[in-house]
Amino acid sequence: xxxxxxxxxxxxxxxxxxxxxxxxxxxxxxxxxxxxxxxxxxxxxxxxxxxxxxxxxxxxxxxxxxxxxxxxxxxxxxxxxxxxxxxxxxxxxxxxxxxxxxxxxxxxxxxxxxxxxxxxxxxxxxxxxxxxxxxxxxxxxxxxxxxxxxxxxxxxxxxxxxxxxxxxxxxxxxxxxxxxxxxxxxxxxxxxxxxxxxxxxxxxxxxxxxxxxxxxxxxxxxxxxxxxxxxxxxxxxxxxxxxxxxxxxxxxxxxxxxxxxxxxxxxxxxxxxxxxxxxxxxxxxxxxxxxxxxxxxxxxxxxxxxxxxxxxxxxxxxxx
Amino acid sequence: xxxxxxxxxxxxxxxxxxxxxxxxxxxxxxxxxxxxxxxxxxxxxxxxxxxxxxxxxxxxxxxxxxxxxxxxxxxxxxxxxxxxxxxxxxxxxxxxxxxxxxxxxxxxxxxxxxxxxxxxxxxxxxxxxxxxxxxxxxxxxxxxxxxxxxxxxxxxxxxxxxxxxxxxxxxxxxxxxxxxxxxxxxxxxxxxxxxxxxxxxxxxxxxxxxxxxxxxxxxxxxxxxxxxxxxxxxxxxxxxxxxxxxxxxxxxxxxxxxxxxxxxxxxxxxxxxxxxxxxxxxxxxxxxxxxxxxxxxxxxxxxxxxxxxxxxxxxxxxxx
Numbered sequence: 306x307x308x309x310x311x312x313x314x315x316x317x318x319x320x321x322x323x324x325x326x327x328x329x330x331x332x333x334x335x336x337x338x339x340x341x342x343x344x345x346x347x348x349x350x351x352x353x354x355x356x357x358x359x360x361x362x363x364x365x366x367x368x369x370x371x372x373x374x375x376x377x378x379x380x381x382x383x384x385x386x387x388x389x390x391x392x393x394x395x396x397x398x399x400x401x402x403x404x405x406x407x408x409x410x411x412x413x414x415x416x417x418x419x420x421x422x423x424x425x426x427x428x429x430x431x432x433x434x435x436x437x438x439x440x441x442x443x444x445x446x447x448x449x450x451x452x453x454x455x456x457x458x459x460x461x462x463x464x465x466x467x468x469x470x471x472x473x474x475x476x477x478x479x480x481x482x483x484x485x486x487x488x489x490x491x492x493x494x495x496x497x498x499x500x501x502x503x504x505x506x507x508x509x510x511x512x513x514x515x516x517x518x519x520x521x522x523x524x525x526x527x528x529x530x531x532x533x534x535x536x537x538x539x540x541x542x543x544x545x546x547x548x549x550x551x552x553x554x555x556x557x558x559x560x561x562x563x564x565x566x567x568x569x570x571x572x573x574x575x576x577x578x579x580x581x582x583x584x585x586x587x588x589x590x591x592x593x594x595x596x597x598x599x600x601x602x603x604x605x606x607x608x609x610x611x612x613x614x615x616x617x618x619x620x621x622x623x624x625x
Numbered sequence: 626x627x628x629x630x631x632x633x634x635x636x637x638x639x640x641x642x643x644x645x646x647x648x649x650x651x652x653x654x655x656x657x658x659x660x661x662x663x664x665x666x667x668x669x670x671x672x673x674x675x676x677x678x679x680x681x682x683x684x685x686x687x688x689x690x691x692x693x694x695x696x697x698x699x700x701x702x703x704x705x706x707x708x709x710x711x712x713x714x715x716x717x718x719x720x721x722x723x724x725x726x727x728x729x730x731x732x733x734x735x736x737x738x739x740x741x742x743x744x745x746x747x748x749x750x751x752x753x754x755x756x757x758x759x760x761x762x763x764x765x766x767x768x769x770x771x772x773x774x775x776x777x778x779x780x781x782x783x784x785x786x787x788x789x790x791x792x793x794x795x796x797x798x799x800x801x802x803x804x805x806x807x808x809x810x811x812x813x814x815x816x817x818x819x820x821x822x823x824x825x826x827x828x829x830x831x832x833x834x835x836x837x838x839x840x841x842x843x844x845x846x847x848x849x850x851x852x853x854x855x856x857x858x859x860x861x862x863x864x865x866x867x868x869x870x871x872x873x874x875x876x877x878x879x880x881x882x883x884x885x886x887x888x889x890x891x892x893x894x895x896x897x898x899x900x901x902x903x904x905x906x907x908x909x910x911x912x913x914x915x916x917x918x919x920x921x922x923x924x925x926x927x928x929x930x931x932x933x934x935x936x937x938x939x940x941x942x943x944x945x
Contacts, residue, residue, distance in 0.1 A: 332912050476918075479902070481801055481824040490915050501918045502911065504801040504902055505825045506858025510894075510923040513860060538826025540833060541861055544868050574830075582799070582824060588908045592652050595810050596821045598796075603830040 306450030306457075306464075307495040308335070314422075315360050315451045316367075318414065323367045325355050328451055332491040333586055340364075343372035343379050350386040350393070353483070357452020358525045358561060359421050362392035366414035369400035373410050376401060388575050389534055389602050391526040391563045418454055424558040425456035427616035432462025432521065432556055435619070438472050440518045443508055443546075445478045446536035447488035448523025448556065458523040458556040460492060462614065467498050475500035476517060478508055480536060482582040482599060508542050512549040520546045521614070524557040531607030531623050532569030533557075537600055543609035556614040562623050569604035577601045626770030626777075626784075627815040628655070634742075635680050635771045636687075638734065643687045645675050648771055652811040653906055660684075663692035663699050670706040670713070673803070677772020678845045678881060679741050682712035686734035689720035693730050696721060708895050711846040711883045738774055744878040745776035747936035752782030752841065752876055755939070758792050760838045763828055763866075765798040766856035767808035768843025768876065778843040778876040780812060782934065787818050795820035796837060798828055800856060802902040802919060828862050832869040840866045841934070844877040851927030851943050852889030853877075857920055863929035876934040882943050889924035897921045 306313055308326075316325045323340040329352065330336045338354045340346040346368035349355050355364045365383050372379025380397045387393060396417065403413035436442065448459035456464060463475060475493055479502055480486040486502050493500045503511065511517050520542060524533040533539075533555055546553040566572065577599045583591035591597075612619050626633055628646075636645045643660040649672065650656045658674045660666040666688035669675050675684045685703050692699025700717045707713060716737065723733035756762065768779035776784060783795060795813055799822055800806040806822050813820045823831065831837050840862060844853040853859075853875055866873040886892065897919050903911035911917075932939045 332915075479801065481799065481826055484910065487911060487915065491912075494914055501916045502902065503918055504857060506801055506856075506861060507918070507920055507923075509861035509864065510857060510920050511918075513923070536826075537824060537830060541826060541829035541865060544829065544865055545861060548864050548868070582822065585905065585908075585910045588905075588910070590804065590905045590908070590910075591807060591822065592811075594814055595652075595807065598821045598823055598827070598831075600827055600830050603827075603833070 306455055306492065315454050316355060316363055318367050318370065318411065323364065323371070325349055326451065327354050328356055328488065329354055332487045340371065343368055343382055346371060347382050347386050357448060357523070358392040359425070359453035359458065359558060360451065361387065362396035363418045363421055363454050365393050365396040366400050366417045369397060370410045370414050373404070376404060388573060389525050392560055395560050421453060421558065422455045424616035425453045425458060425461050428458055428556050428558065428614055429456055429461030429465035431616070431619055432554070432614040433465040433469065435519065435554065436462055436466040436471055436473055440473045441476065441516055442473060443476045443478065443511070443517045443520045443542065444489060445522045445539050445542050446480045447485040449489055449492040451488050451492060452523065458558070459521045460489065461556065462521065463498055464496060467496060476508070476511060477502050478505050478538065478542070479503065480538060481505055484585065485536065505538050509545045512545050512551055517551055520551060520553045521556055524555045524561050525602060526572060527555065527557060527562045527613070527623060528566040528568050528572070529564050529623060530568045531610055531613070532604055534569065534572050534602045534604055537603050540603040540605045543605045547609045552611040553609055554612050554614050555610055559615050559617060569606065572604055574603065575601045626775055626812065635774050636675055636683055638687050638690065638731065643684065643691070645669055646771065647674050648676055648808065649674055652807045660691065663688055663702055666691060667702050667706050677768065677843070678712040679745070679773035679778065679878060680771065681707065682716035683738045683741055683774050685713050685716040686720050686737045689717060690730045690734050693724070696724060708893060712880055715880050741773060741878065742775045744936035745773045745778060745781050748778055748876050748878065748934055749776055749781030749785035751936070751939055752874070752934040753785040753789065755839065755874065756782055756786040756791055756793055760793045761796065761836055762793060763796040763798065763831070763837045763840045763862065764809060765842045765859050765862050766800045767805040767812070769809055769812040771808050771812060772843065778878070779841045780809065781876065782841065783818055784816060787816060796828070796831060797822050798825050798858065798862070799823065800858060801825055804905065805856065825858050829865045832865050832871055837871055840871060840873045841876055844875045844881050845922060846892060847875065847877060847882045847933070847943060848886040848888050848892070849884050849943060850888045851930055851933070852924055854889065854892050854922045854924055857923050860923040860925045863925045867929045872931040873929055874932050874934050875930055879935050879937060889926065892924055894923065895921045
């Protein structure tokens with residue numbers, strides 16, 4: 306990913322510490338957060354210093370390195386930080402297996418992270434084929450490099466297509482409550498890809514008016530039948546794309562597919578605090594009396610999905 | 626409408642001036658805006674001191690009173706303030722007709738406004754029948770008393786049902802970009818009706834989870850075939866309600882029906898400035914580099930509408 310004109314990453318391990326781009330501060334400020342302990346790392350995941358299922362997985366493997374002296378407790382703490390991200394559980398178990406098999410913890414963690422980056426690049430290569438010149442493409446939330454260490458999932462095809470010289474235009478949903486669309490905006494701006502941010506309410510308008518040719522989102526968890534959990538609002542955009550005959554693709558590494566879960570009905574949805582909706586960048590936008598409900602994710606039925614863009618190819622159904 | 630425990634109105638005429646609740650300041654502060662001239666009144670409409678098609682109509686009739694010395698110029702100025710609100714054109718033409726027929730301008734304007742309030746109350750009486758005990762009802766934007774001088778359109782059934790002692794729960798969409806859901810929140814809070822505000826992205830989630838039994842919105846313009854223009858995002862919620870077999874009602878006075886327009890395809894949609902999306906209550910939530918597109922309204926096809934709640938009754942199709 307480009308950061309002020311140089312290649313960079315959303316997080317990395319350096320001198321016994323985890324360094325994160327502090328995504329709570331973006332897009333307003335580019336600041337870094339350093340995790341020196343497991344608790345710091347758990348805080349980074351819970352408070353969304355780091356976000357996006359693959360990046361959370363990367364944080365978790367490095368968290369296991371920090372907590373290598375008490376693996377059971379570290380694994381327990383990390384696993385309870387966020388309930389929806391399957392990558393988190395996968396990453397912790399990966400580290401437990403590797404350490405049990407006497408692998409060097411940092412080598413194992415680095416291999417996991419390089420593997421994520423490589424998979425995201427391949428998602429980009431596979432998804433790029435779907436992007437034709439002059440297309441207008443909608444994305445929701447931020448499934449970019451920030452969410453996956455580098456390249457992203459939903460945004461990876463954009464980066465590959467752009468670097469190949471293809472011309473296209475991106476609509477980025479603002480993605481209330483946390484406005485992660487502004488992270489997508491920041492990434493696309495850094496990369497020089499033409500785009501606008503729109504209110505989540507406007508996505509349907511642009512679809513109906515023929516201004517959107519394709520939708521690509523990420524996924525936090527994909528079940529055996531292809532239903533998937535992703536940022537709240539994804540379900541709305543998928544239904545609207547379906548209603549308007551617009552192809553809807555989900556981009557995710559194969560590790561996001563959870564074969565143990567039959568369908569979306571089995572996924573528990575996390576409801577988060579009112580502050581996410583009521584406060585933006587420390588500024589109160591809602592009065593104190595305002596009550597909210599704030600589900601963080603929703604489930605989209607597989608019937609709305611045209612295809613799954615993975616590192617192994619683009620598939621109409623989960624087939625792993 | 627209740628304002629701090631007393632009955633009040635969104636706007637009224639007093640001693641040669643128009644007084645408005647300044648809706649740009651709500652819900653943060655309850656302040657009033659005074660229009661002494663036609664230009665003040667045009668500013669109030671354009672800058673959304675007053676908003677909602679019927680309230681804009683009420684502002685326009687009083688604007689015609691202020692500009693009675695040059696009716697042609699006043700009519701021209703008022704009509705060009707907002708392109709989508711049919712009530713605005715209707716109100717200006719009503720005043721031109723009445724003044725041509727030698728009616729006293731202020732009497733004519735007051736009669737128009739009382740007629741709006743009476744119609745809204747009747748919309749409430751007709752719509753209230755649809756509300757059953759323990760229902761959960763979604764509304765979008767603010768089609769309340771603030772938008773119609775008193776009672777509201779979409780909210781009028783809530784007020785009548787609440788005052789009759791019915792128990793129900795309201796989900797209010799935040800309604801980005803301008804967050805008019807917070808005006809609905811303010812009104813419902815004043816009235817003591819149980820409710821929460823949700824992100825626009827969450828409406829689909831609650832519908833899919835069986836937590837919403839009915840949707841009621843207002844309309845800015847309804848065409849001969851029943852298609853209607855309303856606040857951006859209404860189309861999304863209508864499609865989602867349809868997909869989830871949830872009744873979707875549009876509440877509006879008969880004056881909102883524009884028989885001269887065959888279908889929604891003929892309505893021109895206003896795109897507004899980036900500040901609406903980028904700034905909330907004078908606080909910048911988006912960086913300066915962020916580009917946006919900001920359509921203010923969308924068109925919902927009549928096929929998604931269960932019925933139209935009007936002062937003349939509830940109808941499956943426009944039939945006036």
